[in-house]
Amino acid sequence: MVERKDNKRIGESPDRKRYLYAVLYAVVLGFSVAAGSNIVFGDDVSLSYTDNYMKPFGITSLLIFAAVSAAAFAGIQVVLRFYGRLRLLFVYPAQGKLQQGMSKKKTPQSGSPLCVDLQQAVTQPKDGAFGKRRGFLFVLLLLLVSWLPYLLSFAPGSVLDDSLASITPWTNGTPLTNHHPVVYSLLVGGFVYLSKILPISLNAAVFCYAMVQSVCLAGTLAAMFCRLQRAGVKRCVLAAGVAYAMIVPYFPAYAMILWKDPLYSCALLWLSMLLFDAVRKEGGLPDRAWQIKWFLALLGTAFLRNNGAFCLLFMATALLLSGQRKRFFYTACMTVIVALLFFTAQHTVYPLCHIADTEYTEKIGIPLQQLAATVAYEGKMGEEERAFLLKIMPEQEWKERYAPCLADKIKWTDGANMEYISQNKRSFWKVWGSLFFKNPAIYLRAYGMDTFGFWVPGVQNRYGYVDLYITENDLGLHQTDLVQKLFGSTIRPLLKKRMIWIGSGTLLWMTLGGMLLSILCRKSTSRKISGSKIPGSKISGRKISNSKISGGEGEKGGKGDWIIYLPALGNVLTVLIATPVAFSLRYVYVFAIGLPLYVLLPFLREGE
Structure with a gap:
């Protein structure tokens, strides 16, 4: 067995940061589960604070917190201890010249962690089905065919209230606003225009949009699977990933819905994939083709959702603070420039075109919820603060309208003087800050209730998850069951009933777990190789650590790969700051x- 000089087993590390990261993840996860166990939810986000509320923490909560934290920390240590073996479950063992050239006498003992690391340091052949253009097209067509029953059963697609708001400016002449991103409304307007210049109906135009969006989503997923194949992921694992995209309903449902979120999420995922390409490339700056793709993905992120520009600023800051600051300096600058371009358009170009900005109350949903909770739970409040709140709406109205899991009931209250807030922004934040220091517990509970669907694992709700309908409208938009027309029978009830629940909180913690392992496994792998010597050979650990097969500087796949998670993390952080509802998968799609x-990223160590 390979041992360190200090007689510690490979995989053990004196580095306190490694344990600090693991403890931090375990503690926050434990708190999330414990807090979630105290939330009473009536399965409807619009219910009042008497039906949806958070119970006080007690002994049971403490026990849940301790148990989950301990289990999570132990699980992380087990993964790190058997990381080499676990990696072989997901990626192919190497079959390169290095492995073939090492004689049996100079090869580490079978099953040793060092052997596994040396095997994984050799790049796999790139002649797999997923690595070629026909493989990309195969996955693309496979996904589109698997999603087709939804599109045909609910043709022309799903059109909700938000969707209608992007359609009506081109049909009824309603003013264009940035409440729903202008660029997305222009995109929708292009398809609406088809119904005016071609002999097709508005339903047919929406059907065309659904097909184009389906191709964009399927193409993005196919590109991701191709990258995973080139990174050495086993075919059975790739098949499981493709099956996931074929089977889980939120793929076909989001492919055909007229929402900005699927395209916005595709732009975010492209940013992650481009960072994946850059991190795995040996040294140097990204080439011009990469920069062009990055710029286009930045534009999509910034202009398809109003929180996208803030996500870009977060990414740029993280890139500049990362260990690869010099390498990604120009990339970070480009990211900031695109974000500033959006803000310039929002505050300069849009007003010149008489395009109204997003309502101010839309940006302060959570603060409004916290103020409403203070009134509803009769928190501490001075006369000046009470007078300010009563100018917005009567006290009884605050209580009746407060739904802890849905800010829209406060923001869009009929008869409320929300314009008063827009005219007195400084006073509003002064009152909000004053009441925060007087009622911190109420504020924290209100925040938790308005966001818990995004950070508590294992919870889910139908709100904003999968929608398969068209909102009643006067535009003539309606759904037609083409399957029934073609084959004489319908599968609509089956598709509506079929549901696989994977909540936003669960997805968040799985993503954070991947990011944690990417950091910890890279550190662990680096120490395993650099601190060891191959038995029967003259190659020392120091020489290995300086070579291109080491787990440190020479390991292309593992150096700084945590930045690949930045687009998704930046998005969820902006959502947790301003979400109007406790559940909505589309925000973090x-x-x-x-x-x-x-x-799978923690297990991908080879470079391109």
């Missing part, structure tokens, strides 16, 4: 479509 990449 990038977790769902990027799950295979984010989960």
Whole structure:
């Protein structure tokens, strides 16, 4: 067995940071589960604070916190201890010249962690089915065919209230606003225009949009699976990933829905994939083709959702603070420039075109929820603060409208003087801050209730998960069951009943777990090789650590791969700051479509 000089087994590390990261993850996960166990939810986000609420923490909560934290920490240590063997469950063992050239006498003992690391340091052949253009097309067509029953059963697709808001400016002449991103509304307008210049109906135009969006989503997923194949992922694992995209309903449902979120999430995932390509490339700066792709993905992220620009600023900051600051300096600068371009358009170009900005109350949903909770739970409040709140709406109205899991009931209250907030922004934040220091517990509970669906694992709700309908409208939009027309029978009831629940909180913690392992396994792998000597050979650990097969500087796949998670993390952070509802998978849909990449990334060590 290979041992370190200090007689510690390979995989053990004196580095406190390694344990600090593991403890931090375990503690926060334990708190999330314990807090979630105290939440009473009536299965409807619009219910009042008497039906949806958070119970006080007690002994049971403490026990749950301790048990989950301990189990999570122990699980992380087990994964690190058997990391080499676990990796072989997901990726192929190497079959390169290095492995073939090492004689049996100079090869580490079978099954040793060092042998596993040396095997994984050799790049796999790239002649797999997924690595070629026909493989990409095969996955693309496979996904489209598997999603086709949904599109045909609910043709022309799903159109909800938000969707209608992007259609009506082109049909009824309603003013264009940035409440729903202008660029997305322009995109929708292009398809609506088809119904005016071609002999097709508005339903047919929406059907065309659904097909184009389906191709975009399927193409993005196919590109991701191709990258995983080139990284050495086993075919059975790739098949499981493709099956995940074929079977789980939120793929076909989001492919055909007229929402901005699927395309926005595709842009985010492309940012992750481009970072994946850059991190795995040996040294140097990304080439021009990469920069062009990065720029296009940045534009999609910034202009398809109003929180996208803030996500880009988070990414740029993280890149500049990372260990690869010099390598990604120009990339970070480009990211900031695109974010500033969006803000310039929002505050300069849009007003010149008479395009109204997003309502101010839309940006302060969580603060409004916290103020409503203070009134509802009769928190501490001065006369000046009470007078300010009563100018917005009467006290009884605050209580009746407060739904802990849905801010829209406060933001869009009929008769409320929300314009008063827009005219007195400084006073609003002064009152909000003053009441925060007087009622911190109420504020924290209100925040938790308005966001818990995004960070508590194992919880889910139908709200904003999978929608298969068209909102009643006067535009003539309606669904037609083409399957029934073609074959004489319908599968609609089966598709509506069929549901596989994977909540936003669960996806978040799976992604964070992948990021944690990417950091810890890289550190562990580096020490295993650099601190060891191959038995029967003259190659020392120091020489190995300086070679291109080491787990440190020479290991292309593992150096700084945590930055691949930045687009998804930046998005969820902006959502947790301003989400109007406790459940809505569409806000963090990038977790769902990027799950295979984010989960498998810790086990991908080879470079391109």
